Amino acid sequence: MSSAMSSAMSRPMLPFAARAEGLVGSVIDSSTSLLHRQQHDIVRFAMGSPAVEAVPSAVLRQIGVTALGPGAADAYDYAATEGDPPLREALLAALRGTSDETTADRLTITSGGMQGLDLFCKIFIDPGDLVVVESPTYTNGSATALSYGAHLLEVPVDREGMQVDAMAQLVEEAGRTPKAIYTIPTFQNPSGATLSLARRHRLLELARSWGSMVIDDDPYGLLRFAGDPLPTLRELGAGDPLVFAVRTFSKIVAPGLRVGWVDSAPELQQLLINARQAMDTCTNLPAQRLLTGFLTGGHLDDHLVAQRAEYRRRKEAMHRALREHFGDIARWTDPEGGFFLWVTLENGVNTTELFEVALAEGVAFIPGAAFSPSGRFTDALRLCFASTGPERTLEGIARLRRAVDIVAGGSR
Template sequence: MSRLPLASRTTDLVGSVIDSSTSLLARQRHDIVRFAMGSPAAEAVPSQLLGHLAATELAAPDAYDYAATEGDPRLREALLAELDGTTDRTTPERLLITAGGMQGLDLAFKLFVDPGDLVVVESPTYTNGSATAMSYQAQLLEVPVDEEGMQVDRLEELVTHAGRAPKAIYAIPTFQNPSGASMSIERRRRLIELTRRWGSLLIDDDPYGRLRFAGTEVPSLHELADGDPLVLSVRTFSKIIGPGLRVGWIDADPALQQLLINAKQAMDTCTNMPLQRLVAAFLEGGHLRDHLTTQQAAYRERKLTMQAALEDWFGALARWTDPEGGFFLWVTFQESVDTEALFEQALADGVAFIPGNAFSPSKFFPNALRLCFASSTPDRIREGVARLRTAYDHLVGAV
């Protein structure tokens, strides 16, 4: 490798512990309860309905053509209709269809971040989001998260201490990955105020907002910003229909549309046309809202099951979050517990999770971990938490 003429940016390509876990688990030959990947369970994906729709939609000759870079008109129209009346309501000139939420994040950082720019991220935060910022050689500023999301008062203090305004602020405001926390409306408003004061781009990443199963809905950053060009919203169907679809969208100021198109054309020309048509048919048939109602109930049951199992097996040994939606619990142990070491033991004992340090570029969370409750049945959740306690006992007993 040392003789290859690599670009300087390759030193900042850190990859994803989360995505790498998929390959790691595929190599295992024993039974593993999978709390690692943030994805819906296989039975939660409406595969039979999608297969039925595909029999018609994918038989059309033009289903395999190139699509317009901004998205197939049929999907754009169906999506606009679906969003009407929601907190993410938008207009055609703001919409760009992407290859999943990750492409939306990549486009945002590509358009706004130069090497050395200061980018704010939550701490902990979504590994792939911070990794994307780093791939454009950003300097990251981590801001703590509590039960009300990003601590916006601390953000202001940390930016003052840094001595310069951030070029971008990356936030997951609703059912945050990995903590499950949701930003309060007061903090959302304050965050937008600071964005305007500093002239920063606010990247509003909200994959889980429609998976609320408790509490009261809070306006999205998109709605509160009311068309402010400094707010760019990233959304995806990966968490609410199926991750393998790789279909999402960006909502951005119309002045950015051509730049976004230009950047996307240099990536992949267009988002996968057959799957755009499949998603369009799913939306046109009115299936999404019924599907979400079913999944919200299932995820509530699974969250409560996981919390009860943690109480049974860990009691005073750990504490965990109590999200009102989404996929995740964030579990914190006493400082002496190394969750990276626990991961190795847990894998041997038949359960997988993501260690806390994966969610902090500065590795601030060595004694925490993320569990996904969405991807397992209640019985498997109980079994997985029991296995986690076995791994914990093996690790602590070995110290």
């Protein structure tokens, strides 16, 4: 027996908590590390992040001269757990008159939208609780619920978002009501679908009848470039304590700042503070100061106008490329905002198997099975159109078609 085997056999079993089995990680986030290890040119449709050129880095750098310069030594201190007061005031002002207008006693600053989801689950989810999720869904969100021991119920999505009547039927079949309903109602990740107004009302009606919390995760709502805006679930809920709204600056300003916020019933704010103080104490203060300057300097509105126009241009470019290269073997969604297209192949190719071949061909995407806790959608994939310009997108879609033909056993 080798010394290595002997050592391994003699090592004690680690006393993992039961919840450790629910820490499933993220295929989406893992793709970032994978792409960094590649040495060849890759068109990156995988991560749901703004293009490098879409981040207002020059403006933020200029703000930083004042907000983080020699005269701002306090910018490197601890911050108030609920958020730095200047950012809270600036954000409340920025939201005034929008569908997410709120009050100070409902607002808590977080370290990105993901922390908002984690805080919700930490406060509300017990092991064994039923949580409804969309199918497909943003599996970082569903993974957070799993990490707290939730049982997930997948509800199908169509072009009008979550099929709410199907949810009612599935809940009846499950024989118990959900503790929470997790939805991305506007420009859903990964499908790009938007929950219709009728379904928004019906979802809230069902949640109230069941006493279920609604996690209203809306990172993309401010990025509408077509169609008519819909009221958020936060607005339709009119302060209903069952609605827990999660928002982030990651998609509209810069993901690396890791700043978001939650809007919740006032009676939850102290619980959120208590949970944060047992987690990370406070959100990164320098990042909060940068965002305060961005908001108070009047930069957000102009930035959003520019990004909406550019993302529309990029979505249309991806549609053109898909029509040219995939018109005979696939169908795809047509979102009115956000970052994503959901592409379904109709030639039997498994997109999980396709991933490595596509990467070798120089294009990255996220396979459909990554967006289902039970591994559905092996014929689908998510493409982010926001992060690449039109010419680069055309090249990436051409590479993707070559990879599909290789897997299918053909050539083009």
